[in-house]
Amino acid sequence: MTQRRTSIPIRIGRVTVGGNAPVVVQSMTKTDTRDILATINQIQELEECGCEIVRVAVPDKEAVEAIPAIKREASLPLIADIHFDYRLALAALQAGIDGLRINPGNIRDREQTAKIVAAAREKEIPIRIGVNAGSLPVNFEPDAPLAERMVNMALEQTRFMENLNFNLIKVSLKAFDVPTTVQAYQMIADKIPYPLHLGITEAGLPRAGAIRSAIGLGILLYQGIGDTIRVSLSAHPCEEVFVAYEILKTLGLRQRGATLVSCPSCGRAEVDIVALAEAVDKHLQKITNPIKVAVMGCVVNGPGEATDADVGIACGKGKGAIFRKGKVVSTVKEENFLEALKTEIDSLSLDWRGLARW
Amino acid sequence: MTQRRTSIPIRIGRVTVGGNAPVVVQSMTKTDTRDILATINQIQELEECGCEIVRVAVPDKEAVEAIPAIKREASLPLIADIHFDYRLALAALQAGIDGLRINPGNIRDREQTAKIVAAAREKEIPIRIGVNAGSLPVNFEPDAPLAERMVNMALEQTRFMENLNFNLIKVSLKAFDVPTTVQAYQMIADKIPYPLHLGITEAGLPRAGAIRSAIGLGILLYQGIGDTIRVSLSAHPCEEVFVAYEILKTLGLRQRGATLVSCPSCGRAEVDIVALAEAVDKHLQKITNPIKVAVMGCVVNGPGEATDADVGIACGKGKGAIFRKGKVVSTVKEENFLEALKTEIDSLSLDWRGLARW
Numbered sequence: 110m111t112q113r114r115t116s117i118p119i120r121i122g123r124v125t126v127g128g129n130a131p132v133v134v135q136s137m138t139k140t141d142t143r144d145i146l147a148t149i150n151q152i153q154e155l156e157e158c159g160c161e162i163v164r165v166a167v168p169d170k171e172a173v174e175a176i177p178a179i180k181r182e183a184s185l186p187l188i189a190d191i192h193f194d195y196r197l198a199l200a201a202l203q204a205g206i207d208g209l210r211i212n213p214g215n216i217r218d219r220e221q222t223a224k225i226v227a228a229a230r231e232k233e234i235p236i237r238i239g240v241n242a243g244s245l246p247v248n249f250e251p252d253a254p255l256a257e258r259m260v261n262m263a264l265e266q267t268r269f270m271e272n273l274n275f276n277l278i279k280v281s282l283k284a285f286d287v288p289t290t291v292q293a294y295q296m297i298a299d300k301i302p303y304p305l306h307l308g309i310t311e312a313g314l315p316r317a318g319a320i321r322s323a324i325g326l327g328i329l330l331y332q333g334i335g336d337t338i339r340v341s342l343s344a345h346p347c348e349e350v351f352v353a354y355e356i357l358k359t360l361g362l363r364q365r366g367a368t369l370v371s372c373p374s375c376g377r378a379e380v381d382i383v384a385l386a387e388a389v390d391k392h393l394q395k396i397t398n399p400i401k402v403a404v405m406g407c408v409v410n411g412p413g414e415a416t417d418a419d420v421g422i423a424c425g426k427g428k429g430a431i432f433r434k435g436k437v438v439s440t441v442k443e444e445n446f447l448e449a450l451k452t453e454i455d456s457l458s459l460d461w462r463g464l465a466r467w
Numbered sequence: 468m469t470q471r472r473t474s475i476p477i478r479i480g481r482v483t484v485g486g487n488a489p490v491v492v493q494s495m496t497k498t499d500t501r502d503i504l505a506t507i508n509q510i511q512e513l514e515e516c517g518c519e520i521v522r523v524a525v526p527d528k529e530a531v532e533a534i535p536a537i538k539r540e541a542s543l544p545l546i547a548d549i550h551f552d553y554r555l556a557l558a559a560l561q562a563g564i565d566g567l568r569i570n571p572g573n574i575r576d577r578e579q580t581a582k583i584v585a586a587a588r589e590k591e592i593p594i595r596i597g598v599n600a601g602s603l604p605v606n607f608e609p610d611a612p613l614a615e616r617m618v619n620m621a622l623e624q625t626r627f628m629e630n631l632n633f634n635l636i637k638v639s640l641k642a643f644d645v646p647t648t649v650q651a652y653q654m655i656a657d658k659i660p661y662p663l664h665l666g667i668t669e670a671g672l673p674r675a676g677a678i679r680s681a682i683g684l685g686i687l688l689y690q691g692i693g694d695t696i697r698v699s700l701s702a703h704p705c706e707e708v709f710v711a712y713e714i715l716k717t718l719g720l721r722q723r724g725a726t727l728v729s730c731p732s733c734g735r736a737e738v739d740i741v742a743l744a745e746a747v748d749k750h751l752q753k754i755t756n757p758i759k760v761a762v763m764g765c766v767v768n769g770p771g772e773a774t775d776a777d778v779g780i781a782c783g784k785g786k787g788a789i790f791r792k793g794k795v796v797s798t799v800k801e802e803n804f805l806e807a808l809k810t811e812i813d814s815l816s817l818d819w820r821g822l823a824r825w
Contacts, residue, residue: 139731287717312731316677316709318729319677320710323681327685344731359645361646368675373702375524376506413601413603
């Protein structure tokens with residue numbers, strides 16, 4: 110993996126984005142922001158599933174008016190998502206928001222943008238310049254390739270803000286097309302010193318959208334690009350957070366909860382590996398420690414992978430070998446596979462809790 | 468994207484792997500190979516979902532004996548997966564298999580390997596040198612980093628086969644750890660001229676395993692590395708094929724079926740976007756043409772993305788604008804969103820079928 114790109118850190122509430130801070134996971138509420146209780150509840154759910162910064166849509170005056178009440182109850186830093194009307198950005202700043210996202214494709218007036226920047230500078234609130242392929246003005250560099258248009262739109266806005274002596278900036282360049290998105294972030298990475306917020310926009314339903322997001326964000330993070338990520342899925346926002354952490358865990362950038370290694374099963378397997386893996390995975394949902402559990406169907410890779418895992422099973426005909434950190438601790442009958450693994454997992458978790466206390 | 472790495476093409480039955488051939492999608496049956504009917508049925512399912520080459524585990528003599536009957540009924544090229552016993556490889560070649568996969572970590576005897584190579588050369592059947600991190604002999608370069616050990620194991624076997632005047636070779640270097648896997652393939656890419664088979668081994672259940680596979684395979688394919696892919700998931704093999712195509716489609720390397728662009732929804736949405744996206748996705752399952760359909764919650768990116776799509780909807784309060792290739796074709800009431808989209812999708816599909824006939 111390439112060494113992480115250097116960026117000037119900013120603070121969204123108590124969370125640092127950029128610099129040496131871990132890559133931050135964010136999401137967005139899908140409730141009506143004006144429905145204060147529903148929005149607070151969803152922010153609570155998001156915090157529980159590991160989200161670190163939450164964005165709320167602020168489409169009108171009523172939504173702005175909900176911000177103080179949401180801020181009072183929500184423990185996550187709150188970003189207001191603003192389009193079209195600069196006055197909503199000003200009002201959101203007044204209402205105590207921790208960060209602003211404005212879309213330079215949707216607020217084109219320089220004077221209006223200058224007013225937002227002046228207010229944000231006074232309150233020391235960062236602004237994300239959130240460019241989106243779907244909302245680029247059609248008359249903006251119409252002949253240039255899409256990635257270049259996105260980058261130039263962001264650079265234009267960045268320079269405008271810098272000239273106003275404002276540098277609490279974060280930038281995103283989202284498109285649905287993954288190669289376009291990757292190219293755009295690569296192009297801007299060494300042109301500006303600000304943190305980059307990564308995302309594949311409108312990635313769709315979780316089954317395909319997680320794959321698209323994983324490829325786009327994976328390629329960029331592997332190249333050391335990206336300081337915070339938001340996975341956009343047509344689903345409950347906690348699914349976005351799950352996918353975000355799986356991406357970061359896969360690249361060793363964050364840890365969160367258990368990891369299940371399990372074989373795909375084949376004509377060699379003597380037991381129902383898929384059912385066993387699903388049952389173990391269900392048990393692992395409540396584990397918060399970063400343990401690695403292996404469920405293997407046979408001896409081909411079984412012991413090898415199980416050795417690498419904290420806990421594992423290599424299944425054979427009617428019986429299986431339970432491994433713990435590379436050592437066989439027991440041989441169990443097929444009817445006891447799941448219980449034996451659960452016991453090992455729970456005992457390992459206890460060890461972790463014990464260690465955590467020290 | 469980097470230009471694709473050059474490789475010497477090989478043929479697995481009627482399917483070309485490497486050279487300028489499209490990246491080939493393969494999977495593996497999870498039935499007991501000795502259960503001929505179940506295995507044939509699963510191969511049939513795999514062909515229907517788009518699989519292009521299928522591998523079957525051949526763990527014993529009975530499994531070998533099933534090969535001729537499976538070959539007779541199965542229309543996909545068939546690869547035998549062999550571990551430990553070189554005689555099974557010889558027997559599989561005799562039984563008419565289209566390709567062999569042997570694991571150099573599990574057949575270490577040079578004379579045995581030479582016998583397999585001689586028989587494969589005679590029948591002009593390609594062999595995959597399938598290295599797996601979990602089955603590397605512990606005494607093989609124990610002090611080297613894992614990726615290097617995997618690469619050196621593959622190179623040792625490759626040179627051995629070359630010395631026997633055999634070059635119908637394909638190589639894989641699979642580990643669960645994605646950065647290790649990526650590094651291994653990158654290291655071997657310019658050391659050998661053979662096609663590379665990509666995979667993340669034991670990637671787990673679909674929800675997390677698809678993400679791990681997408682990152683690993685995505686990074687490599689983006690760098691032009693990879694001639695065939697197999698996604699390993701603890702699930703029905705058609706799920707592996709689905710994920711494989713989504714990875715390839717995301718990078719523009721293959722086309723298959725419709726693509727749904729849908730927004731994640733937020734406090735700005737006036738309709739239930741997730742439910743609408745799910746209903747549209749269900750309808751798209753039967754579409755085989757590579758059309759792009761957009762379901763957007765509001766006007767922020769809606770028209771922009773809908774313009775880019777073949778068919779799209781940008782929803783507003785109680786009504787939505789249906790787009791077709793960049794033009795509004797109608798405005799529909801909320802209760803008619805789904806039907807209107809379905810009609811557009813079906814009519815577009817008809818156009819495609821019409822075009823296909825010409």
